[in-house]
Amino acid sequence: MDAVPLTLEEGAELSLTWLDGALDRPLAVRLSPGVRARIARAAGWVAKLAGGGAAVYGVNTGFGHLKNRRIAADQLELLQENLLISHAVGVGPAAPAALVRLMLLFKLRMLGVGHSGVRPEVAERIVAWLNADALPVVPTRGSLGASGDLAPLSHLFLPLLGRGVMSVPANAAAGDSNPAGRREVTSDEAGRRFGWSAMALAAKEGLALINGTQFTCAYAAGIAVRAARLADLADLILTMSIEGLRGSIRPADERLHAVRPHAGAQRVAATIRGHLEGSEILASHADCDRVQDPYSLRCAPQVHGAFRDALDHFRATVTREMNSVTDNPLLFERADGTVEAVSGGNFHAEPLALVLDYMAIALTDLANISERRCYLLLGGEDGLPKLLMRDTGVNSGFMIAQYTAAALLNECKVLATPASVDSIPTSLGQEDHVSMGATAALKCHEVLDRVEHVLGIEMLLAAQALDFRAPLRAGKGPRRAHEVIRGVISHAERDREFGLDIRAAVTMLRESAALRKCAAADLR
Numbered sequence: 001m002d003a004v005p006l007t008l009e010e011g012a013e014l015s016l017t018w019l020d021g022a023l024d025r026p027l028a029v030r031l032s033p034g035v036r037a038r039i040a041r042a043a044g045w046v047a048k049l050a051g052g053g054a055a056v057y058g059v060n061t062g063f064g065h066l067k068n069r070r071i072a073a074d075q076l077e078l079l080q081e082n083l084l085i086s087h088a089v090g091v092g093p094a095a096p097a098a099l100v101r102l103m104l105l106f107k108l109r110m111l112g113v114g115h116s117g118v119r120p121e122v123a124e125r126i127v128a129w130l131n132a133d134a135l136p137v138v139p140t141r142g143s144l145g146a147s148g149d150l151a152p153l154s155h156l157f158l159p160l161l162g163r164g165v166m167s168v169p170a171n172a173a174a175g176d177s178n179p180a181g182r183r184e185v186t187s188d189e190a191g192r193r194f195g196w197s198a199m200a201l202a203a204k205e206g207l208a209l210i211n212g213t214q215f216t217c218a219y220a221a222g223i224a225v226r227a228a229r230l231a232d233l234a235d236l237i238l239t240m241s242i243e244g245l246r247g248s249i250r251p252a253d254e255r256l257h258a259v260r261p262h263a264g265a266q267r268v269a270a271t272i273r274g275h276l277e278g279s280e281i282l283a284s285h286a287d288c289d290r291v292q293d294p295y296s297l298r299c300a301p302q303v304h305g306a307f308r309d310a311l312d313h314f315r316a317t318v319t320r321e322m323n324s325v326t327d328n329p330l331l332f333e334r335a336d337g338t339v340e341a342v343s344g345g346n347f348h349a350e351p352l353a354l355v356l357d358y359m360a361i362a363l364t365d366l367a368n369i370s371e372r373r374c375y376l377l378l379g380g381e382d383g384l385p386k387l388l389m390r391d392t393g394v395n396s397g398f399m400i401a402q403y404t405a406a407a408l409l410n411e412c413k414v415l416a417t418p419a420s421v422d423s424i425p426t427s428l429g430q431e432d433h434v435s436m437g438a439t440a441a442l443k444c445h446e447v448l449d450r451v452e453h454v455l456g457i458e459m460l461l462a463a464q465a466l467d468f469r470a471p472l473r474a475g476k477g478p479r480r481a482h483e484v485i486r487g488v489i490s491h492a493e494r495d496r497e498f499g500l501d502i503r504a505a506v507t508m509l510r511e512s513a514a515l516r517k518c519a520a521a522d523l524r
Contacts, residue, residue, distance in 0.1 A: 001025055002025070003028040004027050007031075010038065014319075014322055016319055027130045029105070036120050039111055050073070084201070088154040101135060116204075116327045125196065136157070145216055146345075149215035149438055161199070162187055168183060213349045215438055216349045220441055236481055241376075243465075243466060243469065244384070246383075249272065281472045354420050360412075360415060361418075364413055374401070374405050374454075390493075400498070411446075418440070459508075460502060
């Protein structure tokens with residue numbers, strides 16, 4: 001897979017649009033001369049502060065509850081080394097490689113702003129890791145989201161000290177016969193293979209590296225990209241269900257949404273109208289005596305639209321955070337050329353924690369309404385065979401697929417319980433309010449996985465329903481999507497391993513460029 005090139009320039013920001021094309025791909029990163037100069041300037045500031053007589057938190061003092069403990073000049077390197085070693089207490093499964101890349105990238109971008117105070121060679125080592133796609137192995141459990149993501153970021157940067165474990169491309173690991181995979185090696189082995197050696201950390205460098213929200217933000221950014229893709233696909237799948245159930249297009253009437261002008265609902269209504277353009281199925285029942293559809297069809301513009309509004313707010317917050325400086329203390333140059341280290345709370349992940357909980361709730365409700373449409377599709381509505389199969393009895397049809405959707409939805413509802421309402425004081429009371437942002441991120445990531453599966457099940461059932469509406473043609477959006485789906489998953493005349501079909505449907509939702517093109521084609 002080709003690496004995505006990126007030059008970090010002064011003042012340039014990362015965008016989720018760019019990230020949409022870079023997620024899951026290796027990166028080829030370089031620092032512009034201006035960014036490198038900013039990093040070097042801030043490192044010089046730290047050197048001056050470390051050599052002065054004043055106490056500067058994290059430079060020549062202890063951390064957290066030990067903030068008032070002065071550290072001798074000959075122990076400043078040991079202070080930073082011990083910080084990483086003692087804080088690397090994460091547990092649980094490792095973070096996905098795609099998100100570890102983002103953690104490194106977001107930290108590198110933050111260091112390049114020039115308020116943190118690490119030496120250029122530290123930043124260049126991060127660049128080297130990214131360009132070799134040699135990624136530290138980061139356990140996912142252990143962060144409170146204040147003071148930043150201390151435990152996971154400590155694991156992220158342990159390899160600087162020659163410690164910890166790294167994940168490298170299999171073709172870079174001796175004796176690995178799987179060139180497409182990855183392999184875990186010790187940081188020493190990675191160093192020998194790529195020509196890196198362990199380095200000693202200068203004053204403040206360990207703190208600058210582990211203080212920040214990059215773990216939580218990487219998860220949030222990955223969710224933001226995948227959820228935006230899913231929003232388009234959810235609207236497309238909705239229109240497939242409308243056609244399969246012979247639902248009405250009236251709830252997407254532009255006049256309805258003009259007098260309640262929520263942007264998300266207006267967008268979804270326009271999308272429905274566009275996708276259903278040219279539908280022979282709609283025309284066939286235009287004068288039927290059914291007055292109103294169930295809410296899961298009739299109120300879909302409002303529900304899907306509210307999800308889109310939540311997603312827009314979420315993406316704006318994530319974009320702001322991934323371009324922010326979340327270290328502490330931060331270094332600023334005064335007008336007279338002297339330097340001030342300002343202690344604050346930019347590491348506190350509350351802005352992310354709240355929107356991650358919000359997004360988990362919004363995603364769960366998207367699954368809520370999707371599961372209800374799954375139920376409708378199996379009920380024998382308007383000429384459809386019950387359980388979407390003609391010869392039932394000996395065949396169970398798609399009965400149990402809805403069970404799976406219901407089980408997944410139940411898990412979503414449990415996981416949607418907010419993490420950010422909790423706070424447990426730490427560091428002997430010095431850190432007496434924390435965000436639990438990392439927990440919110442991990443939960444939301446799990447919710448997203450389950451919602452993709454619920455929508456995959458709806459897509460599978462809606463495609464089966466559309467088969468029974470032939471020879472009438474669906475609107476252009478559902479029709480194109482149906483063709484793409486049937487190129488991968490065939491119509492089911494009798495029982496088979498529908499779990500394999502669900503797996504294929506979810507893979508299509510996540511990876512099919514053709515399906516994404518169908519979803520985007522009619523957005524107005």
